[in-house]
Amino acid sequence: xxxxxxxxxxxxxxxxxxxxxxxxxxxxxxxxxxxxxxxxxxxxxxxxxxxxxxxxxxxxxxxxxxxxxxxxxxxxxxxxxxxxxxxxxxxxxxxxxxxxxxxxxxxxxxxxxxxxxxxxxxxxxxxxxxxxxxxxxxxxxxxxxxxxxxxxxxxxxxxxxxxxxxxxxxxxxxxxxxxxxxxxxxxxxxxxxxxxxxxxxxxxxxxxxxxxxxxxxxxxxxxxxxxxxxxxxxxxxxxxxxxxxxxxxxxxxxxxxxxxxxxxxxxxxxxxxxxxxxxxxxxxxxxxxxxxxxxxxxxxxxxxxxxxxxxxxxxxxxxxxx
Numbered sequence: 001x002x003x004x005x006x007x008x009x010x011x012x013x014x015x016x017x018x019x020x021x022x023x024x025x026x027x028x029x030x031x032x033x034x035x036x037x038x039x040x041x042x043x044x045x046x047x048x049x050x051x052x053x054x055x056x057x058x059x060x061x062x063x064x065x066x067x068x069x070x071x072x073x074x075x076x077x078x079x080x081x082x083x084x085x086x087x088x089x090x091x092x093x094x095x096x097x098x099x100x101x102x103x104x105x106x107x108x109x110x111x112x113x114x115x116x117x118x119x120x121x122x123x124x125x126x127x128x129x130x131x132x133x134x135x136x137x138x139x140x141x142x143x144x145x146x147x148x149x150x151x152x153x154x155x156x157x158x159x160x161x162x163x164x165x166x167x168x169x170x171x172x173x174x175x176x177x178x179x180x181x182x183x184x185x186x187x188x189x190x191x192x193x194x195x196x197x198x199x200x201x202x203x204x205x206x207x208x209x210x211x212x213x214x215x216x217x218x219x220x221x222x223x224x225x226x227x228x229x230x231x232x233x234x235x236x237x238x239x240x241x242x243x244x245x246x247x248x249x250x251x252x253x254x255x256x257x258x259x260x261x262x263x264x265x266x267x268x269x270x271x272x273x274x275x276x277x278x279x280x281x282x283x284x285x286x287x288x289x290x291x292x293x294x295x296x297x298x299x300x301x302x303x304x305x306x307x308x309x310x311x312x313x314x315x316x317x318x319x320x321x322x
Contacts, residue, residue: 277292
């Protein structure tokens with residue numbers, strides 16, 4: 001419906017997984033407010049909604065007032081959520097990636113289906129996608145496409161991008177990518193899907209933000225607090241999965257020949273052995289949920305620790321093999 005263009009994926013499973021919902025929660029990716037409303041309606045005393053995109057708060061004006069001071073909206077990034085929350089919280093929800101309402105706005109430059117300025121910034125700050133693509137070396141662009149988008153034709157596409165510079169429109173970029181790849185067969189994703197995903201992640205430092213946000217959630221949560229993260233592709237989920245494994249001491253052991261690593265007291269327990277995906281009913285109602293995965297951790301009383309990004313499988317542009 002018009003007032004809620006972004007359907008919150010896995011909302012039902014998430015609310016069941018973190019029940020009972022009480023106390024103060026942080027919705028670190030506020031978007032259209034679907035998770036925040038779900039938490040408030042389920043019994044949260046207060047929700048702090050954080051988003052780097054100021055446009056989402058203007059959209060929320062039509063309904064946010066109904067919750068009074070139970071809902072506080074803050075512009076910022078979830079990598080700073082512990083500071084922005086202002087104190088210990090009982091739960092943190094993160095819905096990763098780009099929302100459908102952002103894709104539906106051509107002027108934001110996220111969509112390869114709707115021509116618009118080649119922007120892709122979630123917060124309107126820093127270099128645009130055009131800025132980066134028009135100045136970065138061909139090798140860097142190829143590495144971005146390969147490591148952030150798992151695009152096997154990355155070198156060919158990067159060469160074509162550099163040859164076509166300067167770029168300024170999403171339609172121009174989409175045509176360049178499509179011209180480097182075979183025509184999609186029925187049922188396959190659009191040829192530009194992986195490249196646009198990779199460039200968006202690059203522009204917004206999404207993987208760096210994710211690692212910092214998970215660490216911030218660990219610092220913010222009080223003992224017994226719950227962390228729930230919904231991801232939409234394998235690279236995001238790998239980072240979340242490894243974070244929860246490492247911080248719960250449930251990751252696999254190292255080599256038997258190597259010295260045993262010092263094991264910190266676990267900062268989380270994991271109530272579910274595997275990620276939670278959509279059921280058939282949600283798949284039928286919301287095809288976007290097809291690739292969604294939910295992971296949940298429960299905070300212990302252990303002190304917050306440091307997170308090594310290398311241990312989480314964070315893709316690094318300098319690590320690509322020739």
